[in-house]
Amino acid sequence: MNRLRGVTSPYLLQHAANPVDWWPWGDDAFVEARGRDVPVLLSVGYSSCHWCHVMAHESFEDAELAAYLNERFVSVKVDREERPDVDAVYMEAVQAATGQGGWPMTVFMTPDGEPFYFGTYFPPAPRHGLPSFRQVLEGVHTAWRDRRDEVGEVSARIVADLAARGDVYGAAGQAPPDEAVLHEAVVELGRTYDEEHGGFGGAPKFPPSMALEFLLRHHAATGSADALRMVEETCSAMARGGIYDQLGGGFARYAVDAEWVVPHFEKMLYDNALLLRVYLHLWRATGSARARRVALETADFLLAELRTPEGGFASALDADSAGPDGHNHEGAFYAWTPGQLAEALGAEDGARAAALFSVTEAGTFEAGASVLQLLEDPADDDGAWFAGVRARLLAARASRPRPARDDKVVAAWNGLAIAALAETGALLDRPDCVEAALAAADLLVSVHLTAEGRLLRTSRDGRPGVGAGVLEDYADTAEGFLALYSVTGEASWLTLGGLLLDRVLEHFVDTASGALYDTASDAEKLIRRPQDPTDNATPSGWTAAAGALLGYAALTGSSRHRGAAEAALGVVTALGPRAPRFIGWGLAVAEACVDGPREIAVVGPDGDAATAALHRTALLGTAPGAVVAVGEADAAGVPLLADRTLQGGRPAAYVCRRFSCDAPVTEPAALAERIR
Template sequence: MYELPPGAVAQSAALRQRLAVAAEGHDAKVAARALHKDSAGKPLYINRLALESSPYLLQHAHNPIDWFSWGDEAFARAKELDRPIFLSIGYSTCHWCHVMEEESFEDLEVARLLNERYVAIKVDREQRPDIDDVYMTAVQAMTGSGGWPMSIVLSPDKKPFFAATYLPPRGGVRGSRNGLIEILTQLEEAYHVDKRATLESADRIANHLALVTAPAEPDSMPGVELLHSAALRYIRMYDPVYGGVGSAPKFPQPSILRLLLRANAREANPDALQVVSETLRHMADGGIYDHVGGGFHRYSTDREWLVPHFEKMLYDNAQLVVAYLEAYQVSGDPALADVARDVLRYVEREMLAEEGVFFSATDADSEGEEGTFFLWDESQLDDLLEPAEALAVKTRFGVTAAGNFEGRNILHVVAPLDAVQSALSDAGQSGDAATLLQSARTKLYDARALRIWPGLDDKVLTSWNGLMLSAFARAAFVLNEPHYLDVATRAADQLLIVMTVDGKLQRSYWHDTAQIDAFLDDYAFLIAGLLDVYEASSQPKVLSQALALQETLDQQFWDDDHGAYFSTSNNHEVLLTRSKPSYDGAEPSGNAVAAMNLIRLAEFTSDFAYKEKAQALFATFDADLRARPTSSPALLCALDFAHADALEVVVVRAAGDDAKALIDVLRENFIPNAVFVLTDEADVAAHAKVAPLVDEKRALNGQSTVYVCQSGRCDAPTHDVATLRTQLQGHGLRLRD
């Protein structure tokens, strides 16, 4: 049997039995993480997190802290014992979350203090973004910054009176004046000695949170000039040497790049295009990209995109695929399309579950160190590769004996292929540089696969899967790659199966269990993914599925009084605040994606109630957009669509004809404010039931026919590529030659 965590309230026999049974069903990696073990190598301690179905919470199941999950039991315990609550929020692939666990949460003195004087609660921010949003707002209000792990002290009624991020166990560690022990001791004493003042402070903070998240009174529909204003600000923030917007640390920020492409589409702006093209090039060349396995790491710690935090997130890679595809449509540069393909190759190989849905993330750490899995010694390359391959890799990626990161090498492109070819020639080595680099990459991947892999967060999140649906569906369309569409349609089908419980969409799925009613992001991102699948797949049922989800979103999340969508539904747990997100973080805001969905649905269905709802949403955020336009690039992308005279393009394929030449015009050009329907003539009636814009359109004279319509008026149907191009240009589009 497990020992009771030090200082913890005694556990009932029934609870101890439940915990023991749960532990028997865990993956061996859960127990292996434990620092405190008995003579047989088994964990000494166990807590209630062993009962959870979150990879992050299970990482803490054998801490000596008597952790609770967020729920009634924990808050009842706090009220019964009259204790403050220590709330820790993080996620499974967070490097500093791991550091705080190892340094602070495995420390027996910290554990005893928490167990004797607090009720300790752990939350997985990826499963409960609603809780994360409330208390991140508190952290930012109280400290001026934010991040994870989040460390908050609450009253028993959930009101915060202290907030921080990473905290060491005690003062002096990592140069800190105070650590958890000193801070928690002082706060607990203040709570009991001067409880009135402490609770009044908590009330003031809670009131402030309610004020800053209170629904704004709707204003007027914001103008498209905000798009240009934000674009100019981004251009001024551009790093002309290394690309990107801002300085270190540098994040990918794909929504900004997509906004700049739309600003350029409205009014040719070479500066905007330079920001996009140079940023995407530097990122793909940098250490933020995994040049062996593919895919982007979370962000760069430096200006040069060289040293990343090494975790890989599904949402980053999904959004970046779309950004690279759109930039490819604008420029025609095949290198951009190649990056998108390489990212999708990585996702299929490492992030695709057997069911066809997508895992969430991989960790930065392996073997107890950040980045170890991804680093190379020069000698390793010499041992693994043929001399010509080794020379090509060293030249291309700047590999040296000294290394560029803690004595080892992060691969990053420093030499173009022609320079690699010259280096080979100078050394008397034969072979094509590109071929040698590809063969070397395969060998390095196989060798790396024998290392201890970073942890995989194998839970499935509806919102992030929605983003990846869009990535595969958009790639299928733009690159004319049917395999990508197969992946997207299978994932969409499986998501709607495994994420639906008793008719309700769920947020999280792990080990055959779906749980937690879906949030705004889940609905919005999944609807967007389904609309992209519909445009690429010619399957009317997919549009029907999107419409059904939109109906639920409108019923349960829309604010009838002030407009826009709440992040939580009418049926979710009531927290201190109920926010309406409009600012982008690592993911686009739920309202931004929902606004884009509404505009697209209005065009597909000819039901302009959707467009009116989108206009009401924009009016809700008018003041915010005017005050801080650069905080909401995704919402500005939707605003761009709302102000456009949207194009409706229907391609009706004649029997036996794939209409490739006509569709290629749509694939190969950036046409942002449009909807596409590709249908066989035999399926027109089925499409028309859900997408009336298809009604009565035919393949004329037995030939595939394209219809370009705008504001209820259609150009002459055509079978001719040149005529189609002329029509599109007549609507203000700049097409590639």
């Protein structure tokens, strides 16, 4: 075992038995490199990364290569999901130098952390124009030994170039987006929209969760038929395609093709939390039966497959698992042949299921296997048959070797899941979803939240990790807590959300420009303080913070939080019209800002049927980013409920925006009219 034994990251633990003498990220590794006068190899990946596993098996498990590496380098292994700050800084350098990036990420640097040579996956022998990993190591070692001055010049230039980037997004001083900016963003999304298959761009195709949320809000605000059409068609295509698990629910990371047929099979918590919310909101806007079904099935997937014994949600399921030959293959758990369907269901039902799920003799995947699709919903009179087939196939699939699970709990992604499950439980009458959201929130408070009100990013088995929370952890956790407050009426969640957002204002905001940094002002100093307002697989911490700040301001009347949200949204004005696919969450937040957002206060006795009816109506409202407060009349601790009273002894709802309020109403129908 090397120095990775005992860490909390499942990805690092996968390398603990390598012959490579790995170090975890930290000062000790760089002190060792300075003492030995050798360069540092930084290898960054994550647990469900297919090519990370490949390179580990080909190179890091090779004793001869490991001996060469151990003698001439200090090797540092980083889980990008545990240390997104380290990943972001060096990925920025990789992309600037090579024009591309990805994982595994391979970086060679000086003992001072300054990078000078980059790459991603390197094979064990030269192929596809790539040198072998051994050739790379030999070349770097020779350069370090014989051309040290040149190495120093390269690394110094890279660090200087990164430091000089400054406000590359043009955010400083810009006002938040107005209706014209948001309209331009929709037009640009339409320009890249795939009219044939849904989604944006070509292959590979990723679920555009943040852009879909923006389009739903834009439709609610303006009635845009084009915005709604792009959402409906994309959600339908994804739900029918192989990217969606037609048996167990939940979405894979992305499709390798433009038609959503063949996924990259890893299933991530963040994707499914975000898509759960999109499908729920699509149902709320349209009443779509398919959207409701997919939302419920995705929630069931989260509860069945990703919950941890401590009440949190695990990060991911691997793409690979053991196939019939005993070796790991991508998609082995999920793909089917006609013969396998017949074996599980019998000849007649197997043939019928093959036709329904588009399973063919030629196959749509590898080795004659197919990924299940559901291009047409079963006829109404086939409902019982279809439910039985799904149950039998699930039982048959359960006997296969399962993909490995990365069971670390990431604060940000659990915050996304808390928000999605809380809303799902409230709107679709699933109290178990609300209870699961509460349990995950309790875990974040008890394990991730320190006595000083600071967040730790990860935990595993109830044991906190060592990495400090980054901006997305504070923002998404606050978003989850605010959603829990709106659903449960428990004011403690509003208080905790405010505590986290105060830390954002204290430690992450550039007060001069309103821009936000991904790491705290007192975090570990890297070669550059990471800062990125654009979405990746998840909403950027920058715009997620803007959304949570805006919602908290609406619930509390805090001008400080409102001002910070508006300042942060200046970047959306700069990027929204020209790159809306990459700042979708910021555009969604901007829609809320333009609309107000609406502030809905529901007052009435707890457990009262009339109060519950008004509360449910408020949560069903489609006004962009509307906030909901619920509690006893003039309840303490919730500013939006202050001075709100019953009307004629009856529970009442108050709707306000932009410093003015409508007359209170006591009937759900009247409330619904005011929050469309």
